[in-house]
Amino acid sequence: MTRAKPVPESVTVHIPFRLVKRGGRKEMQLPDGASSHRKMDNTLVKALARAFRWKRMLEAGEFATIAELAEHEGIAASYMTRVMRLTLLAPDIVEAILNGTHGSDVTLARLLAPLPEGWDEQYGVLATQM
Numbered sequence: 001m002t003r004a005k006p007v008p009e010s011v012t013v014h015i016p017f018r019l020v021k022r023g024g025r026k027e028m029q030l031p032d033g034a035s036s037h038r039k040m041d042n043t044l045v046k047a048l049a050r051a052f053r054w055k056r057m058l059e060a061g062e063f064a065t066i067a068e069l070a071e072h073e074g075i076a077a078s079y080m081t082r083v084m085r086l087t088l089l090a091p092d093i094v095e096a097i098l099n100g101t102h103g104s105d106v107t108l109a110r111l112l113a114p115l116p117e118g119w120d121e122q123y124g125v126l127a128t129q130m
Contacts, residue, residue: 020104029104040100043108048097051086082112090119093126102126 019026023043054069063069066084070077086094089111096102106126115122 022104022107027104040098041102041107044097044102044106044111047083047108047111048086048094051083054080054084055087085115086111088117089115090122092119093122 016031018029020029021027022041054073057063057069058066063072066080067077070080073080093102093106097106103126110126115125
């Protein structure tokens with residue numbers, strides 16, 4: 001009869017990662033090549049939802065101007081116009097944000113900065129981050 005080797009009382013597992021700030025929160029970022037199931041970035045998803053809602057309200061004639069809508073929403077018109085530019089993002093970029101497959105460098109602050117109008121050019125600018 002053979003005896004099994006004793007099982008150690010504790011096991012140590014080393015997982016390389018780093019913490020990065022995203023939207024005021026800390027997020028764990030795994031090294032390249034490591035599989036991870038990304039979660040949706042709620043900040044980006046919420047901004048997209050607001051942008052498309054505001055666009056729909058303007059197109060429906062509920063408000064005559066962006067300034068009028070911004071006053072109703074209680075935000076600055078300049079901020080509203082920057083957020084509404086998200087409605088001009090390429091569909092595959094919007095889909096990546098909603099699926100949580102966008103890169104960690106694709107943040108709301110990055111998307112609120114001026115981006116090219118053409119979808120191919122947008123993807124080219126953000127491709128290294130997606």
